Amino acid sequence: MQSENNIKLTAAEISGLWSAYMSDSLSICVLKYFLEKAEDPEIRSVVEYALELAQTHIVKLTAIFNGEGFPIPYGFKEDEDVDITAPKLFSDAYFIYYLKQWSSIGLEAYSLSLAMATRSDVFGYFSQCMEESKKLLEKTNNVLLSKGLYIKAPYVTTPKKVHFVEKQSFLTGWFGERRSLTTLEVSNLYGNLQRNVFALTTFIGFGQVAKSKEVVNLMLSGKEIASKHIDIYSTVLKENDLPASMSWDNQVLDSTVSPFSDKLILFHVNSLAIGAIGYYGTSLASSSRRDLSAHYMRILVEVLKYTEDAAELLIENGWMEQPPIVVDHVKLAKT
Structure with a gap:
């Protein structure tokens, strides 16, 4: 071209x-x-x-x-x-x-x-x-x-008519009577649950074969974070009588020989975490219940910290390729 x-x-x-x-x-x-x-x-x-x-x-x-x-x-x-x-x-x-x-x-x-x-x-x-x-x-x-492997989003009852929100209790989350989830909130919870189950499986596999102790520790940290987030999403769905996803950890075999460089492993999981931040931001913006908003804010902080740790490890090992940056004209003028 x-x-x-x-x-x-x-x-x-x-x-x-x-x-x-x-x-x-x-x-x-x-x-x-x-x-x-x-x-x-x-x-x-x-x-x-x-x-x-x-x-x-x-x-x-x-x-x-x-x-x-x-x-x-x-x-x-x-x-x-x-x-x-x-x-x-x-x-x-x-x-x-x-x-x-x-x-x-x-x-x-x-x-x-x-x-x-x-x-x-x-x-x-x-x-x-x-x-x-x-x-x-x-x-x-x-x-x-x-192959019967597709895990579908939960089914919900089709509404019979249009409704309008009449009380501020629609926003209630921690205290008072909580309303049922909206279909948009269910969609976000389900999507984030699926992505974390996938991430958990990936962390288990990569942690099993990574060569560097520091990379292994970061995979174990990622596994812990993903497990915690899976519990949060599953609990909220189950509280609303909705099914939670099955686990994929049995998809990891017993090999301890790495097919990938630690550089690739680290970049890969960091990319997944960065992508998750975007999904969580969208989920936060579209969740009206206060308890869900609080969950997403806490989760976002955890994932942001994880991406920072991954980026620092990439830099320490000389593995982080610098994206194209804007010319610093002030710096050029001083040289």
Whole structure:
């Protein structure tokens, strides 16, 4: 893809493209390992499709960067960050759950990048990525449904008529008679529960194989946080006679040989935590009950602290690649 009439990339476009490159280079490493280890033909097919998408994205992103004379991000390398000969760490079911979560995260990221894109080639790129992520999500859903692995959101009774809020008790949470959850609150609780069950399984697996003691400790800390959050969401759902999600920790096998570098592991879980912050912010903004708002505020603080700890460890090990930054003209003037 070539620049159009020498139109420069905006900061938002650079940010979206750079982040996409980092994510896809990581995905290639992870998916190559999954493809090597997946035994189920249906799941292998979806993994292969996802891998092809990530590889195609890297080619297109590289062309855009080269057209701008922009340095190609270092990202993650197959010869440095993955060992496809390592024993199988996760079950096939985890592979397909992973793709469901990752395609959902991709849709969120691509939609934001698309909304901020102004140059037609960049707009076209993210638009195509949106369509591909939708297709990937559809494929993962179909496999999950066909194998009886899909965990659906709770069903609720269909309302008979329109209602308007008449009392401020609608906001009550800690004291007084609490109202039932709204469907939007249920949706947020369920989504956050599912993401934390996935995160818990990932922390267990990564903590089992990470080489550095510091990285292992961070995985154990993440496991503890995810477990706590699962308890919170499950309790609120059960209090409203709604089912909570099943656990996925049995999807981790007994290997202690790491298929991934500690750099990849650390970057990966930090990315998941950063993504969770966005989901929690949305949940906080759309929850009217005060007890739910308090839960989300406390959870946000915990996850923010976790991302700070992960970032510090990345920096200490020289693993944090600096995103493109704005030129400091004051600093330049003083040199």
